[in-house]
Amino acid sequence: MSQTQTNQTTISKEEATWMFQKMLEIRHFEDRVHDIFGTGILPGFVHLYAGEEAIAVGLCAHLDDKDYITSTHRGHGHCIAKGCDLNGMMAEIYGRATGLCKGKGGSMHIADVEKGMLGANGIVGGGFPLAVGAGLTHKLKKTGGVAVCFFGDGANNHGTFHEGINMAAIWNLPVIFVAENNGFGEATPFHYASSCKSIADRAAGYSIPGETVDGKDVMAVHEAAKRAVERARNGEGPTLIECVTYRNYGHFEGDAQTYKGEEKVKHLDDLDAIKQFYTYLTEQDIMTEAELDQMDADVRSAVDRAVEFAETSPYPLPEQLMEDVYVSYKTDGGATQ
Amino acid sequence: MTRQLTFSQAVNEAMAISMREDADVILLGEDVAGGAAVDHLQDEEAWGGVMGVTKGLVQEFGRDRIIDTPIAEAGYVGAAVTAAATGMRPIAELMFNDFIGSCLDEVMNQGAKLRYMFGGKAKVPLTIRTMHGAGFRAAAQHSQSLYSFFTHIPGIKVVIPSTPYDAKGLLLESIFDDDLVVFFEDKTLYTMKGEVPEGSYRIPFGKADIKRSGEDVTIVAIGKMVHTALKAAGELSKNGLEAEIIDPRTLSPLDEDTILSSVEKTGRLIVVDEANPRCSAATDIAALVADKGFDYLDAPIKMVTAPHTPVPFAPSLEDLYLPTPDKIIKAVEEMTGSELVI
Numbered sequence: 001m002s003q004t005q006t007n008q009t010t011i012s013k014e015e016a017t018w019m020f021q022k023m024l025e026i027r028h029f030e031d032r033v034h035d036i037f038g039t040g041i042l043p044g045f046v047h048l049y050a051g052e053e054a055i056a057v058g059l060c061a062h063l064d065d066k067d068y069i070t071s072t073h074r075g076h077g078h079c080i081a082k083g084c085d086l087n088g089m090m091a092e093i094y095g096r097a098t099g100l101c102k103g104k105g106g107s108m109h110i111a112d113v114e115k116g117m118l119g120a121n122g123i124v125g126g127g128f129p130l131a132v133g134a135g136l137t138h139k140l141k142k143t144g145g146v147a148v149c150f151f152g153d154g155a156n157n158h159g160t161f162h163e164g165i166n167m168a169a170i171w172n173l174p175v176i177f178v179a180e181n182n183g184f185g186e187a188t189p190f191h192y193a194s195s196c197k198s199i200a201d202r203a204a205g206y207s208i209p210g211e212t213v214d215g216k217d218v219m220a221v222h223e224a225a226k227r228a229v230e231r232a233r234n235g236e237g238p239t240l241i242e243c244v245t246y247r248n249y250g251h252f253e254g255d256a257q258t259y260k261g262e263e264k265v266k267h268l269d270d271l272d273a274i275k276q277f278y279t280y281l282t283e284q285d286i287m288t289e290a291e292l293d294q295m296d297a298d299v300r301s302a303v304d305r306a307v308e309f310a311e312t313s314p315y316p317l318p319e320q321l322m323e324d325v326y327v328s329y330k331t332d333g334g335a336t337q
Numbered sequence: 338m339t340r341q342l343t344f345s346q347a348v349n350e351a352m353a354i355s356m357r358e359d360a361d362v363i364l365l366g367e368d369v370a371g372g373a374a375v376d377h378l379q380d381e382e383a384w385g386g387v388m389g390v391t392k393g394l395v396q397e398f399g400r401d402r403i404i405d406t407p408i409a410e411a412g413y414v415g416a417a418v419t420a421a422a423t424g425m426r427p428i429a430e431l432m433f434n435d436f437i438g439s440c441l442d443e444v445m446n447q448g449a450k451l452r453y454m455f456g457g458k459a460k461v462p463l464t465i466r467t468m469h470g471a472g473f474r475a476a477a478q479h480s481q482s483l484y485s486f487f488t489h490i491p492g493i494k495v496v497i498p499s500t501p502y503d504a505k506g507l508l509l510e511s512i513f514d515d516d517l518v519v520f521f522e523d524k525t526l527y528t529m530k531g532e533v534p535e536g537s538y539r540i541p542f543g544k545a546d547i548k549r550s551g552e553d554v555t556i557v558a559i560g561k562m563v564h565t566a567l568k569a570a571g572e573l574s575k576n577g578l579e580a581e582i583i584d585p586r587t588l589s590p591l592d593e594d595t596i597l598s599s600v601e602k603t604g605r606l607i608v609v610d611e612a613n614p615r616c617s618a619a620t621d622i623a624a625l626v627a628d629k630g631f632d633y634l635d636a637p638i639k640m641v642t643a644p645h646t647p648v649p650f651a652p653s654l655e656d657l658y659l660p661t662p663d664k665i666i667k668a669v670e671e672m673t674g675s676e677l678v679i
């Protein structure tokens with residue numbers, strides 16, 4: 001499999017602004033959720049995407065609302081990159097009625113179908129066939145759209161990975177499979193759980209292109225994604241892109257992360273995706289430090305506003321418990337409630 | 338003082354005892370140890386299970402017997418079926434019962450049916466431990482209670498303990514039973530403490546436990562709902578109504594006799610089940626009494642269950658989802674026609 005050369009292409013200032021903006025939104029959103037979770041007021045489980053921003057952003061830079069993505073339990077970054085509203089997302093994580101899913105889904109199920117975001121997912125491996133189905137719709141309806149399936153290294157051992165990619169290949173569907181190889185599925189290393197050197201190697205088994213890129217380098221992801229999305233839009237079928245990355249936090253909040261080693265330090269520092277992109281943008285004279293720093297301040301305020309929005313939003317009302325089970329049939333709840 | 342353990346420690350101890358007693362007992366699951374092939378960990382676990390229930394096992398039994406699996410439920414649960422059929426006595430941990438979607442064939446079509454299809458020439462001494470239950474803010478795909486699924490399928494035994502004592506005795510019975518057992522652990526009960534004797538003891542399947550005796554109404558409660566029912570019984574007692582609380586402990590086999598003789602005594606039945614209400618353990622128990630105990634009944638049978646919806650995330654909705662003591666008391670009021678001053 002080819003190893004993509006990084007930083008070969010340049011991008012327009014407009015693209016760069018969007019990408020840096022989205023990466024910052026993800027980072028500050030996740031850092032805030034981390035802090036708030038630590039205070040004990042957030043319900044449920046949260047799995048944070050901080051550290052992996054370059055992947056969702058490098059990919060979604062090529063997508064618009066008609067394109068679909070499927071996501072994972074670590075879904076906040078995918079949502080943000082696909083254009084979901086920060087206020088609605090934060091309110092969803094808080095379980096409020098103003099959340100993107102009216103508070104009924106929570107962190108692990110945030111979705112916004114109008115934005116082409118088919119949901120974070122509580123089931124590892126759940127996304128593969130879902131992306132294939134969305135790709136099938138695009139193909140049959142000739143929309144020119146694509147579907148992108150984000151998944152973790154742990155998920156690549158699930159049967160659905162193999163079933164999904166094989167179907168996308170035989171039907172020549174416009175689907176891009178994007179592995180986020182952060183080295184671990186929970187506390188289990190990729191190299192223990194997967195009998196392959198790289199996830200990209202597995203593409204050969206389905207006769208589709210596969211490549212490994214540096215998932216901390218948004219330009220590298222952007223470039224590989226561009227090729228894959230073009231192929232898909234041109235009717236040339238699916239591609240598998242493996243992005244090598246690292247998650248800044250634990251698997252979920254509360255994970256002691258004893259399985260991590262020394263590498264952690266440099267990932268949080270020199271190898272940080274946002275730091276790298278900042279340096280790239282300024283060294284290439286695409287944007288100035290002043291511009292980037294201003295964006296950083298603005299995004300922090302936007303996240304503050306999202307938290308305030310969530311915290312002042314109401315909880316769902318009792319009647320909402322029974323709504324939206326079916327389109328056409330209001331459940332009476334069955335037995336005594 | 339009697340020894341107190343948490344539910345989680347009781348489950349852990351049952352596994353450790355079984356593994357000391359029988360070298361064929363192994364444990365497979367995702368991150369049951371954690372940190373496999375991490376140089377600085379070796380036989381140190383990274384996790385000991387997502388909720389810490391299997392902590393310490395890899396230190397004592399090593400990675401040959403405490404096996405971290407890839408995230409491949411169809412793979413390792415299926416493998417556990419034939420490991421069992423060919424001489425091992427595995428425990429497979431399905432982290433959340435909701436993930437049965439990823440390995441239902443291996444349980445339903447393979448494990449449950451081998452013995453029957455092979456004319457009795459195979460046995461599958463496999464225990465699948467799995468976590469269930471709402472109330473953890475874990476949302477729709479991590480909060481279900483799916484025991485009725487398994488109860489429906491012949492060839493599977495279904496166990497749902499409600500106390501640390503029962504958890505240990507029933508898990509030891511499950512592991513040494515020669516059939517496929519699905520053993521349910523309520524994630525909200527793990528921290529509950531209770532008396533648990535040292536050493537090995539087993540609680541036989543198909544023997545319900547009367548958690549409280551009473552004359553006026555029989556409440557059959559499943560798993561954690563036993564505690565909800567006990568709270569309701571305390572309130573009812575203040576109003577002069579004595580509820581008998583029956584914990585079936587195993588849904589397959591089901592102790593019909595204990596339920597029927599209780600209803601014969603009280604004339605009233607309420608089934609409390611936190612699972613969804615259609616085609617459920619609750620309807621099954623209600624049907625049993627309607628069928629075999631109709632003449633004992635002085636009032637229609639009541640069920641207090643979750644509504645027919647997925648488990649909502651928002652705390653304000655999830656709190657409405659689960660049965661509560663108040664809902665049980667309301668059901669008693671409906672069936673006795675009396676208004677209880679609570």
Ligand SMILES: Cc1ncc(C[n+]2csc(CCOP(=O)(O)OP(=O)(O)O)c2C)c(N)n1
Pocket residue numbers: 072073074122123124125151152153154155156180182184185186251367408410432436439
């Ligand atoms: C079918 C299924 N099995 C197991 C789990 C529990 N689980 C949640 S996330 C996770 C690890 C996923 O690892 P990976 O795919 O690498 O994604 P990452 O968390 O690293 O982003 C596991 C085992 C699940 N949610 N669904």
Ligand SMILES: [Mg+2]
Pocket residue numbers: 152153154180181182183184185186
């Ligand atoms: Mg991973």
